[in-house]
Amino acid sequence: MNYFVLIDGNAILHRAYHALPPLTAPDGSVVNAVYGFTSILMKLFHDLKPTHMAVAFDRPEPTFRKTLFKGYQGKRPEMDDALVSQIPKVQDMVRAFGIPIYEAAGYEADDVLGSIAAQIQTLNFKIKTERIDEIIIVTGDRDILQLVDDHVKVFMPIKGLSEGKLFGVQEVIEKMGVTPAQIPDLKALMGDASDNYPGIAGIGPKTAVDLIARYGSVEEMYGKVKGKRKKGKGEEGKRSAISFRLSAGIKEKLLKGEESARMSKDLATIRTDAPVDIEELRSVTTLDTPEAREKLSELHFPSLVKRLGNAKEETQEKREKKSEQLELV
Template sequence: MNYFLLIDGHALIYRAYHAFPDLTAPDGRLVNAVYGFSRIMLTALRNFDPEYAAVAFDHHAPTFRHQLDETYKAQREDMPQELVDQLEPIKQVVEALNIPQFELAGYEADDLIGTLARQAEKLVNRRKLDLSVVIVTGDKDSLQLVNDVVHVWMPARGKKQVAAEYDRAAVVKKMGVAPGQVVDLKALMGDSSDNIPGVKGIGAKTAAVLLQAFGNLDRLYKVVDGLDDDGKLPPRVGPSPDRLSRSPDRLSAPTDRLSAPQRSALKPAVVSKLCAGREAAYQSQQLAAIVTDVPIKLDLEMCRVTAYHKDRVLELFDRLGFMSLVKLLPPDTFETELQEALF
């Protein structure tokens, strides 16, 4: 199995900045985020030994999500200047490794990653490639992208945690819902870290139960819209219960008879919250969904990991004081060709 690593630059930068102690270069510059980012990226490269890799960064301009909701991420403080000053050397490390960088105004890094992942997935299916796409990030939002081709790898956070790779089963175990339901989970429960409101009073557990019972936000609200003032469904006029149980996705009318788990999930208090929070739920759904059709194009050959010259990286690491990371560097073009010639 070959791998294509898609690295969420900004997610790893913030994780590295907060996770690693203050570290200065020989010239006195603070480089803790540069070191942490480089270490995480090189560890991922070593662990997966990928054929291809790319890095995506956030653009400084506001995104379409800020146009949808001006309070989106409004509670977050601006990036501290000591971290801003480390962005350029981080990009220099990526450039020295000859790993393509993607950044586009109006979109976040995970939108670029989502788009590249879906384009790579199409290549895998069309060309029958033995290739798995692995998203390297610390952001759970990327779990919505997981499928048979795309996995998510989250690096360890601190000494007591281990890195984790998420396939479909792992997402269900962690989130309580399938990858395709993660967006609607956030639509219902919200996300305080991104200032996504969700439905007031609906937490993670209740949101998961609702999605387990109804599948997605549209089907949930289709049923809620059919309830009378007492929170009950009118007499059934749709398919028989037996037919509905055989085809749960074909909930064609809000008057269909519900299963026991569905009735249990729609407690009066929950219905009241859903009715009051309908607009917030659908706005949150838009904010939470990763865009997978950003106007960028994947050139897989340009993402080959081995096409770099180690001397440039060694010079940069020497200036930054990162010589302890040299052992994590992947083979460069010369080393790869030499190994192939010998063996």
């Protein structure tokens, strides 16, 4: 099978930085995130045996979400200078492996990944003449679980850098309580503290899951809750019976929070229209390039140089195997 691995660069970079102790290069610069990110990337290539890879990063410009809601991600602390300084080094390392980097002004890395996946699906899962059997998105951000379907899976680290889990549709339902496509609806009701958008005041995760299970979507829910009166024989009309199954308190919260819910759904929804060009994508047969060896040597990562050599010796039979449960480092 041919696998296309898409990596959420910012999410994995953050995880690597916070999971590993400080590490310095010969020039004294901090490189723990560079080491961790590179180690993860190499492990993914070893275990998933992808035919194609790409990495997406955020850009510094404000995104459309910030324009929509000024408080978006407003409570997040500033990124450590020691982490910021490593971003160019990580991107240089990715390019040295021959892996393309994607960014789009006004969009987050999530949207870029979603747009690449959508384009591949539009092209009937073909890149040029090569068939793609499955897309695997690597991230620590649960929002991306909304992209999971029969051809897209998400691989998430679940314990530092040592363990991860592959999420298909059923795993997402078990984790979130709703289908992948309903995750934006779920976030619309319960909000997201990490991204600092409100959802509906007083609606927690359990109630949100119950409401989405009942109505299917935010739009359908409000269509029922605000159901127009139906004229009957000899009566002025009555509201749709389903609206009466809500408690008065829940119904009041839903009606009062409608504007916030609709905005929160827009914020939670990963866009698939970011301007990305997948024409530059090409197959990745090895990470053992002269440029990669030079970069790893400059950073004084001899253990990673050794892993490059070991990876090159793999047989084609091993490259065709894939693990459902992976260790990243």
